[in-house]
Amino acid sequence: MFEARHSMDAPTTTSADSGGGGGWFTPRKTPPPGTSTDQEAPSEGRKVTPIRPVGRSERIADDRSETVPAQSAAPAAEAAPQARPTPAPAAQTATVPGPRPRQATQDGNARPSQPSPAPTARPHADQQAPSGNADHAPRAAQQAPRAEAPARPEPEASPDTRLIRRTLQEVGPDADKVTSYFYALLFVRHPELRPLFPASMDTQRDRLLKALLTAAEHADNKDVLVPYLKNLGRGHRKYGTQPEHYPAVGECLIGALSRYASTTWDGETEAAWVRTYTTISQVMIDAAAEDELRAPAWWYAEVVSHDLRTPDIAVVTVRPDQPYPFLAGQYTSLETPWWPRIWRHYSFASSPRSDGLLSFHVKAVPAGWVSNALVHRARPGDVLRLGPPAGSMTVDHNSDSGLLCLGGGTGIAPIKALVEDVAEHGHRRPVEVFYGARTDHDLYDIDTMLRLQQSHPWLAVRPIIDQRAHLQLPDAVREYGPWNEYDAYLSGPPGMIRNGVDALRDIGIPRSRIRHDSVEELVATGS
């Protein structure tokens, strides 16, 4: 369903100043003592009426996480219902209006083609789509909400957003239960949606709901959210998501929230969720329908070379079955034949090539199904599937600013693509690459980077080995500079991104000039 750029497919290149507060689920990776992660079957006490879809093709977003799902989603439908009292004030039957025929607006804010049904005693429950990621236009406009604290004070929230946040605050402590209950509802009421999800999807489920709720929480921030949702809607085509799936998700989202926000849930709250979700899903549906006119839902790509650079890092090169347009610095989602419907994000390791080949740097991580398959199993002749390109960590060729690039580990992949992109545009501007690795051995692509340096006088490559330098990448950058005339690009593990942004801010680089993929997306990338 809704993918989060963690994958919400999201996700998601962002400049460091993109707004967005912490995701609802962010602090709740570990269930509190006594919290069961078992899914509860839907209570019959409260029913949300099915949404009546109308729109064009669209796909439900799926959260694809990078680590090996520990549990199958199947138990969701089998879990015993818990006899938790149904929240009294909530509508016994809420209807989430289905998406209307696509009606994209110029400002990107999807508006219903007809007024939303006015909430009655049983308001229509609408859901909303994911945010996130994570997730990745003018940069700010393409970014998904990020996990970091907002850079500027947020403007006063709209009444709907206030109600939504109130719900989220209440259900926060029960995040795991809400997640389980949401999927239980979804798969019991809509078993036809189960095949859209991977066979095992323990982590996915957390991502899906997180994406949805984060999007709702940030529904006021349309500059960021709308482009993100469009990207998300496009990205969901590869899952087979259809417009009619959105109301189903909406119903179940509201069903789960109303159950666990029983203290504050009322008709007004439900109406706010319905409106917000309707808007969000319509943006996704419209974006998918538009994309259908110009691009396939996915590409097949045959592996043409597999270069094992270290025991756990491979450079995998593929040939797409049809032209695959993208920009240097972007990433894609990738599915292997061995783990159907499990998609992971990888950055393109080269700028677009005349032969149309695409390369990825993949590190096999513990419990990473996709990454291990790509490193240890994939061979020339194997056929993968690719989703659409995403991400806005791209170079503005109208600018003369230098590029300060930090690539940590396999995060060097998109940095290399950016360097090639600058070289191809023939526009000389200083590019300084700091390439961080734990040991010499981990600096698997240093030869390529040094060759690029030899060819381009405007390029400086500085390997930073943790063990030798006794400091990590972001700290090393502080020793050089000044960097006030540079745009910064960061790519690497989430900790590096967070510390890197802090370090760069400390040395005076404004947030608006710091770019990176969403931290949530990166988690997915790693697997």
Ligand SMILES: NC(=O)C1=CN([C@@H]2O[C@H](COP(=O)(O)OP(=O)(O)OC[C@H]3O[C@@H](n4cnc5c(N)ncnc54)[C@H](O)[C@@H]3O)[C@@H](O)[C@H]2O)C=CC1
């Ligand atoms: N393969 C791809 O296409 C891409 C991968 N990534 C992400 O890059 C990461 C690569 O993982 P590895 O190669 O194992 O990298 P790693 O964990 O070995 O780290 C590489 C370097 O990053 C710096 N670093 C790491 N953690 C840090 C922290 N907390 N604070 C400051 N600096 C830190 C250090 O200099 C370290 O040597 C993964 O998380 C992956 O998701 C990001 C973009 C693209």
